[in-house]
Amino acid sequence: MENPSAPPCLDLSGISKRYPGVLANDNVGFTVRPGEVHALLGENGAGKSTLVKIIYGLVKPDTGQMRFNGRDFAPGRPSDARAAGVAMVFQHFSLFEALNVAENVALGMENPPPMRELAARIRAVSEEYGLPLDPSRMVGDLSAGERQRVEIIRCLLQDPKLLIMDEPTSVLTPQEVEILFRTLRQLSAEGTAILYISHKLEEIRSLCDGATILRRGKVVATCTPKEKTARELAEMMVGATLNPPERRPGEKGEVVLGVTDLSVESPIPFGTSLKSVGFTVARGEVLGIAGVAGNGQDELLLALSGEVRTEADKVRINGHAAGDLGPADRRRAGLVAAPEDRYGHAAAPDMTLVENAFLTGAIRMHLTRHGFIDWAGARAFAEQVIKDYDVRTPGPLVAARALSGGNLQKFLIGRELDQSPEVIVINQPTWGVDAAAAAAIRQAILNRAAEGAGVVVISQDLDELLEIADSFAVLNAGRLTKPRPVEGLTIDQIGLMMGGAHGMEVAHHGH
Numbered sequence: 001m002e003n004p005s006a007p008p009c010l011d012l013s014g015i016s017k018r019y020p021g022v023l024a025n026d027n028v029g030f031t032v033r034p035g036e037v038h039a040l041l042g043e044n045g046a047g048k049s050t051l052v053k054i055i056y057g058l059v060k061p062d063t064g065q066m067r068f069n070g071r072d073f074a075p076g077r078p079s080d081a082r083a084a085g086v087a088m089v090f091q092h093f094s095l096f097e098a099l100n101v102a103e104n105v106a107l108g109m110e111n112p113p114p115m116r117e118l119a120a121r122i123r124a125v126s127e128e129y130g131l132p133l134d135p136s137r138m139v140g141d142l143s144a145g146e147r148q149r150v151e152i153i154r155c156l157l158q159d160p161k162l163l164i165m166d167e168p169t170s171v172l173t174p175q176e177v178e179i180l181f182r183t184l185r186q187l188s189a190e191g192t193a194i195l196y197i198s199h200k201l202e203e204i205r206s207l208c209d210g211a212t213i214l215r216r217g218k219v220v221a222t223c224t225p226k227e228k229t230a231r232e233l234a235e236m237m238v239g240a241t242l243n244p245p246e247r248r249p250g251e252k253g254e255v256v257l258g259v260t261d262l263s264v265e266s267p268i269p270f271g272t273s274l275k276s277v278g279f280t281v282a283r284g285e286v287l288g289i290a291g292v293a294g295n296g297q298d299e300l301l302l303a304l305s306g307e308v309r310t311e312a313d314k315v316r317i318n319g320h321a322a323g324d325l326g327p328a329d330r331r332r333a334g335l336v337a338a339p340e341d342r343y344g345h346a347a348a349p350d351m352t353l354v355e356n357a358f359l360t361g362a363i364r365m366h367l368t369r370h371g372f373i374d375w376a377g378a379r380a381f382a383e384q385v386i387k388d389y390d391v392r393t394p395g396p397l398v399a400a401r402a403l404s405g406g407n408l409q410k411f412l413i414g415r416e417l418d419q420s421p422e423v424i425v426i427n428q429p430t431w432g433v434d435a436a437a438a439a440a441i442r443q444a445i446l447n448r449a450a451e452g453a454g455v456v457v458i459s460q461d462l463d464e465l466l467e468i469a470d471s472f473a474v475l476n477a478g479r480l481t482k483p484r485p486v487e488g489l490t491i492d493q494i495g496l497m498m499g500g501a502h503g504m505e506v507a508h509h510g511h
């Protein structure tokens with residue numbers, strides 16, 4: 001619980017950090033009191049991650065002061081921050097799949113105790129904070145939510161005074177979100193301050209005591225989120241008003257993607273094999289595939305993109321058997337694909353945006369001439385995507401890794417949608433993007449469908465799917481339910497389809 005008279009746990013003033021071509025943090029100051037759950041809000045690229053990396057000792061500010069628990073604070077590296085009582089749970093987990101929970105926790109500790117003692121301590125913390133986790137389980141077998149618990153428990157074992165969480169709920173099911181929030185409220189009641197980054201405004205309204213809003217690196221407002229509507233919060237972030245996506249009722253055309261009895265052995269360690277998956281998508285149709293991540297979503301994307309090949313007639317693009325074609329030939333046939341993992345798989349982080357645009361755009365955008373790369377064409381294509389999707393970047397020649405997470409996502413999705421595709425397959429299209437950008441991406445998907453593309457959107461976000469999909473199916477343990485039209489679909493029917501989908505709750509929360 002926040003104590004207004006207590007001295008601040010964290011006090012920042014005049015923090016600035018410049019990167020080539022962008023002032024990521026511009027004279028930022030705010031305070032967080034002990035026990036306060038404080039949200040850091042802002043659109044993609046506003047400077048939130050940069051700021052928390054400064055607090056955690058990963059990035060050095062150019063100017064500014066920090067005080068932590070009444071003392072000057074200038075961590076040179078994360079271990080300094082941890083020693084002072086700052087813990088951080090990242091968006092991307094750094095766990096070893098082939099090791100068990102306790103072994104993973106031990107790897108992150110400076111002086112790990114003997115394994116039995118550590119396992120007992122993990123059990124104790126897990127019980128005390130209502131975070132179910134068995135220390136002897138292999139991390140590879142855990143859901144995203146359980147993996148996050150490993151990271152949180154690792155933090156709690158250090159008894160932090162400030163816990164930083166960067167978009168913690170994007171990988172969680174609604175039930176897992178409830179469990180997490182209970183834990184965070186308990187920590188807050190015990191006096192732990194929490195700095196919380198998220199684009200999910202309803203969650204922020206229910207959880208956070210205070211908020212600092214950043215726009216283009218500057219603090220533009222502070223507020224009490226409960227006293228604002230989600231819309232007001234979003235509008236404070238972007239400084240403009242927002243519109244829900246518009247659906248143009250399009251005619252459905254002939255089937256453009258057909259999948260029949262597709263069974264695929266997972267090429268991913270600890271992955272889920274696909275079991276006799278079948279569906280069709282017509283021109284103008286958006287098929288939404290729901291389900292908890294790890295139930296075959298990545299495998300389905302690989303089998304559709306051509307990175308995993310099957311018998312020819314299992315996948316048909318535009319009526320032609322394509323199951324035995326690789327990614328380049330499938331692109332030639334009209335299919336574009338955007339996988340979820342934007343760093344390892346979708347983008348080459350050290351390459352420029354122009355090079356990344358070339359990587360998947362070469363074929364459909366005709367970016368080679370007589371065997372040579374048409375760099376001017378690739379650059380023009382990258383610039384088009386940057387413009388169409390409002391990607392905030394100093395220019396097309398920066399490395400992909402220099403973009404904020406949400407801006408890279410906008411670029412990668414835009415790069416696919418801008419190739420006049422006939423079939424689009426996207427996993428988690430709005431992962432990590434702000435409300436305005438999410439609306440723009442959904443609108444772009446609907447526009448491509450209205451122009452005649454057939455679209456498969458895989459997402460964990462039910463609301464997103466119900467907003468843009470014409471038909472709806474659930475992927476669970478590698479099996480796909482029969483797609484049904486979204487129109488007229490009741491929450492009860494969705495519940496039945498979800499039936500086997502462990503841990504995925506049907507409730508619409510927060511709206």
Ligand SMILES: Nc1ncnc2c1ncn2[C@@H]1O[C@H](COP(=O)(O)OP(=O)(O)OP(=O)(O)O)[C@@H](O)[C@H]1O
Nearest residue numbers: 019024044045046047048049050402403404405406
């Ligand atoms: N290592 C880096 N090199 C160059 N520029 C960077 C680097 N890290 C961040 N930036 C730039 O700093 C700005 C702020 O980025 P930051 O990641 O802090 O934003 P964010 O608010 O966390 O965004 P998101 O919601 O998309 O995660 C962006 O313009 C980004 O391109």
